[in-house]
Every structure is written in structure tokens, then in C-alpha cells.
């Protein structure tokens with residue numbers, strides 16, 4: 477199988493697997509216990525905290541370990557919102573956010589908050605000037621660093637500067653960006669930053685929320701003092717050890733891997749254009765992650781093309797939501813103004829550490845045939 481779905485999850489690095497196995501074998505005490513074994517477990521967690529902080533240029537004491545991106549987004553948005561209530565009960569998020577941030581926003585609305593959406597441009601990013609159009613009661617605004625579907629990198633530093641000038645705090649989901657592009661938390665200046673281990677060579681079920689510069693924050697999980705009182709619950713020690721090492725290795729390899737993936741991405745885009753001349757690559761005029769290509773193949777429905785590629789040994793993601801026989805355009809592509817007929821024909825190819833030029837060439841060689849097969853299954857542009 478050629479695996480081009482690294483934005484969904486990327487394989488655990490062998491060194492990480494080994495470190496986690498060793499942690500499971502030898503670090504079985506509770507990291508909160510005061511005896512020597514407990515102290516050894518605690519030391520492993522603190523080492524990982526420093527490794528994760530270093531990946532994004534943060535301080536170790538800003539890192540709160542959580543169970544992944546979804547929890548990090550909920551903790552970041554709701555934990556900030558609870559602490560910011562005196563400032564106002566209005567939340568804003570970009571139209572491009574991941575479901576996890578939409579979910580946190582739903583919960584805030586359930587708690588009586590108002591929500592505003594910040595629009596996206598046709599190129600797939602949020603114009604920082606849009607922050608000036610938000611109502612002044614907004615206490616918290618959420619804008620991701622890189623979009624999971626298109627890979628488009630958002631101008632978060634410029635957005636944060638405008639938001640801060642208006643007294644708003646900034647939450648940033650950096651789940652897809654971390655390990656793929658350099659992140660300098662100080663330059664970005666988001667108050668809350670979220671990472672997930674399984675997107676950068678670590679295990680599923682581990683992640684981090686960075687609460688920066690003592691930004692206002694209230695814990696979601698209470699009753700015990702773990703993580704400096706910011707997240708109750710005995711830590712996922714093997715997951716955190718794996719996350720820490722994956723972060724260190726990602727930081728070490730970042731530049732070389734970025735350049736390698738950029739060359740592969742260009743090769744893939746050239747292959748797509750040669751095989752399917754009417755393909756449309758979304759967000760291509762904006763700065764993007766080096767590993768992500770989101771393309772529509774007119775007349776070939778996302779789900780049909782995904783299955784045609786699967787049958788030919790290629791794993792990708794649909795760029796549209798497919799459920800019970802119907803396809804709906806992705807809200808991200810809709811927010812960019814992509815017409816429905818085109819949006820329901822989108823696929824995401826996401827490359828990673830294991831991807832090779834030879835794999836790209838194989839996919840390019842079988843793409844035209846897969847698109848022909850998918851086009852044969854549905855009337856062009858059909859949503860059903």
C-alpha cells in the first residue's frame with residue numbers, strides 16, 4: 477500500500493516505539509509518587525515536557541500534557557473561555573477550523589456564549605484585517621496554524637497582533653503544523669497552542685496544550701493537582717515519553733525533511749496535472765505545508781475516487797464528507813468559495829517521512845485510470 481494519508485496519522489518512528497516499550501517495562505510507578513520509582517517516572521515526563529517545549533520554542537512549564545489534539549482544543553478554548561468570562565462571553569473562530577474547535581465552540585454556545593465566524597479568502601487563509609471586523613466583546617479568537625485539508629498556513633502572528641491590540645486572547649491549533657514547519661511560539665504570540673503526538677511520529681492519544689505567558693486558564697479536569705493544577709489525571713507516561721522523543725526527532729529533521737517533502741509535493745502536483753489536466757489544486761497560491769496537496773478531479777466524486785485509488789493500492793483521504801451514500805462539500809472548501817460540484821470531487825494527498833519519489837511516480841502513473849473509473853460511476857458533479 478502506498479500511504480499518502482500522513483495528515484490523518486503518520487507512522488510511529490521506530491526510536492519512539494522502542495522508547496515507549498522501555499518506558500512500559502521499566503517506568504511502572506505513578507509519576508506523582510514520592511519514592512524513587514515515582515521520581516524516575518516523573519523525570520521521564522519532565523524530560524518529555526522539555527522536548528515538546530523545544531519543538532515550538534516554548535517554556536517547559538507552559539506545556540500541559542493532554543490526550544491529543546481534540547482534548548487540547550477543548551481545553552484551550554473552554555479553559556480559556558471560563559477564565560475570560562469577566563471580559564465577555566463571546567468566542568470567534570475562523571471558518572477553517574478543525575471539528576475539534578467547532579465542537580468546543582458548540583459547548584461554549586451550550587454554556588450561553590455567542591460565537592462569530594471569521595471568514596476565509598479564496599486562497600484558503602484568514603486575512604488578519606478580518607479581526608478588526610469582529611465585535612469588541614469577543615474575548616477569545618481561534619485560528620489554526622496550518623489547515624489539515626489544504627495545508628494552507630495561516631498568518632497567525634499578524635492575527636494575534638491585531639487580536640491582542642483589541643484585548644482578545646488567541647487560541648491556535650498547531651496540530652498539523654508541528655513537526656512540518658518551524659514554529660516559534662514567541663513570534664507566533666498565540667496565548668494557547670495545541671499539538672498532537674500522532675501527527676509527528678509519536679503515538680495516538682498524547683498531545684499538549686501550551687498555556688503561554690501565564691494566560692488566563694481554568695482546568696477542565698479538576699480535583700487533583702496534576703500538570704500544575706491544569707489537567708487532573710495520572711499522566712499517560714508511555715505516550716508522553718513517545719511524544720517527547722518524536723518532538724525531539726521532528727525538530728532535528730525538520731529542515732531536511734521540509735526540503736525533501738517540498739520536492740516530492742512539486743513532483744506530485746506535476747504528476748497530477750499531467751495525468752488529469754483539468755484537476756484543480758486548492759490553496760496553491762498560498763504558503764502551504766510542504767506535504768499536503770488537496771486537489772479536485774472534476775466529475776470524479778471524492779468517495780468513488782478514494783475507493784478507486786484504494787483498489788489500486790493507494791491510501792488517501794476524501795476532501796469531502798462522505799456518509800451513507802451522499803457526499804457533502806468540505807466546510808473548508810466551501811468557506812474558500814469552491815463551487816459545490818468541484819468541492820465534492822476533492823481528495824487530500826498528504827506525504828510524510830516514509831514517502832518516496834518512486835511512490836509519487838507510481839501514483840501519477842495510475843491516477844488517470846482511477847479518475848476514469850470514478851467518473852464512470854457518477855454523473856459529473858453529482859452530490860449523490
Ligand code: PLP
Pocket residue numbers: 483484543544545546547549574576620622623624649651652672673674681683
Ligand atoms: N486539529 C487538527 C488541525 C487536526 O488535523 C486534528 C486531527 O486530525 C485534530 C485537531 C485532532 O487531533 P487528535 O486526533 O489528536 O485528537
